[in-house]
Amino acid sequence: MRLTLIGTGYVGLVAAVCFAKLGHEVTAVDREQVIHGLMESKLSVWEPELDTLLADTRDSGKLFFDTDVARAAAGADALMIAVGTPTRVDGYTDLRQIREVLGHLMQSGICPPLVIIKSTVPVGTCDELEVSLHAAGLLTEVAYNPEFLRQGSAVYDFLEPDRIVFGCKSHHAETLLRQLYEGINAPVQVCDRRSAELVKYASNAFLAMKISFANMMSDLCEGYGADIRQVVEGVGSDQRIGPDFLKAGVGYGGSCFTKDLKSLLTSGRLIGCSLPLLEATAKINDQRISRMFAKLLSIWMNPIGKRLCVLGISFKPNTNDVRDAPFLALLSHCQRHGIEVHAYDPVVHYVPADGVNVMDSPYDAVRNADAVIIMTEWPQFASLDWPRMIQHMRLPLVLDGRNLLSDEVIAQIIDVNGAIYMPVGRSIDQHLPK
Numbered sequence: 560m561r562l563t564l565i566g567t568g569y570v571g572l573v574a575a576v577c578f579a580k581l582g583h584e585v586t587a588v589d590r591e592q593v594i595h596g597l598m599e600s601k602l603s604v605w606e607p608e609l610d611t612l613l614a615d616t617r618d619s620g621k622l623f624f625d626t627d628v629a630r631a632a633a634g635a636d637a638l639m640i641a642v643g644t645p646t647r648v649d650g651y652t653d654l655r656q657i658r659e660v661l662g663h664l665m666q667s668g669i670c671p672p673l674v675i676i677k678s679t680v681p682v683g684t685c686d687e688l689e690v691s692l693h694a695a696g697l698l699t700e701v702a703y704n705p706e707f708l709r710q711g712s713a714v715y716d717f718l719e720p721d722r723i724v725f726g727c728k729s730h731h732a733e734t735l736l737r738q739l740y741e742g743i744n745a746p747v748q749v750c751d752r753r754s755a756e757l758v759k760y761a762s763n764a765f766l767a768m769k770i771s772f773a774n775m776m777s778d779l780c781e782g783y784g785a786d787i788r789q790v791v792e793g794v795g796s797d798q799r800i801g802p803d804f805l806k807a808g809v810g811y812g813g814s815c816f817t818k819d820l821k822s823l824l825t826s827g828r829l830i831g832c833s834l835p836l837l838e839a840t841a842k843i844n845d846q847r848i849s850r851m852f853a854k855l856l857s858i859w860m861n862p863i864g865k866r867l868c869v870l871g872i873s874f875k876p877n878t879n880d881v882r883d884a885p886f887l888a889l890l891s892h893c894q895r896h897g898i899e900v901h902a903y904d905p906v907v908h909y910v911p912a913d914g915v916n917v918m919d920s921p922y923d924a925v926r927n928a929d930a931v932i933i934m935t936e937w938p939q940f941a942s943l944d945w946p947r948m949i950q951h952m953r954l955p956l957v958l959d960g961r962n963l964l965s966d967e968v969i970a971q972i973i974d975v976n977g978a979i980y981m982p983v984g985r986s987i988d989q990h991l992p993k
């Protein structure tokens with residue numbers, strides 16, 4: 560198939576290279592500056608396997624780039640839109656980038672028979688977009704095909720998905736969509752467009768809810784001397800619940816959960832439908848950093864002039880994305896309290912915010928620190944030379960915001976004179992090996 564794909568953010572680019580790998584002829588379209596970077600193999604996102612796949616699909620003549628929507632759309636069997644749909648300050652989803660793409664199609668009068676929306680859009684959007692295309696005389700069908708990629712494993716998730724969802728009206732659209740995904744072995748759900756639009760939001764909302772549930776229970780565990788790791792192991796072993804997304808910590812971050820919850824709450828408000836479970840999910844998450852910070856203050860008493868070493872800047876491992884990262888919320892607490900922040904991350908070397916020194920190594924970052932806090936569960940943080948880390952510190956205090964360190968490492972930390980280890984959802988003495 561010939562596919563034109565608009566938008567080369569992490570979703571668009573991953574989809575473009577993966578569809579090209581499946582054998583389709585893909586033209587990816589973006590602004591000149593972005594395409595220029597891609598032509599030189601410069602990726603704005605750090606995603607495992609993406610660079611190799613990009614090079615392979617370009618070399619095999621399956622992946623092309625363009626900067627002109629209409630030119631790239633001419634002769635294509637389908638056009639997929641994967642541009643950003645950020646949340647506006649009033650909670651509504653900003654669909655301007657999608658409308659801009661449609662504007663190019665309407666102006667040129669060129670439009671493939673199927674337009675597939677990949678971006679996350681509020682329920683009813685595909686219906687509206689189709690009406691405006693038809694009004695402009697472009698008798699194309701608009702389908703919805705949500706993405707469920709996780710940053711850091713996006714290529715794997717694309718090629719080995721749990722399910723593929725098509726929201727479409729006609730048999731023809733379904734056939735084209737099935738052709739597009741031929742070669743991927745996963746159950747396919749075909750449904751109406753509005754339901755498909757909601758599948759995407761509801762999936763993210765449910766995952767965020769699981770995390771907030773675990774975090775809420777972790778507070779109870781701390782109060783009663785239970786261990787959240789044991790609790791979620793027991794709960795998650797029930798097949799009806801499942802073990803994933805039950806890790807307590809500093810809360811979820813990233814560009815999706817917070818944005819999608821806000822958008823879903825706005826959709827509910829618009830029709831007078833309250834969604835209290837989702838309000839609680841967001842509220843619990845918003846409180847995670849204050850809670851972590853309170854632990855720090857309980858030891859420090861006076862934070863002014865203290866130095867905090869932060870391990871992990873990205874919102875999760877295997878990505879350089881800092882959007883809505885818990886780190887940023889922590890940073891603003893530190894700024895308000897006059898705390899100096901020295902941070903280290905294996906792939907983030909710059910932070911778009913004042914008041915932080917990004918260091919080249921964890922050992923540099925921890926020098927003369929009054930506490931170290933693990934914000935992102937990069938596996939390499941678990942295997943640092945922790946006794947050496949502690950020896951570099953002014954005050955030996957370790958806050959493990961992701962419950963990352965093993966009992967063995969914790970025992971090593973505590974062995975260093977008077978060092979304190981504070982995990983999440985466990986009483987402080989539980990870290991000691993029995």
Ligand code: UGA
Nearest residue numbers: 706707708709710770804805806810811812813815874875
């Ligand atoms: C999420 C969804 O998992 C994807 O299915 C979806 O396609 C994507 O959003 C999207 O809408 O684009 P992503 O934001 O990349 O993917 O990352 P996740 O792996 O879901 O993690 C989100 C946050 O939750 C991270 O900050 C992570 O550290 C945190 N998390 C995750 C926890 O705090 N505890 C857990 O048990 C799991």
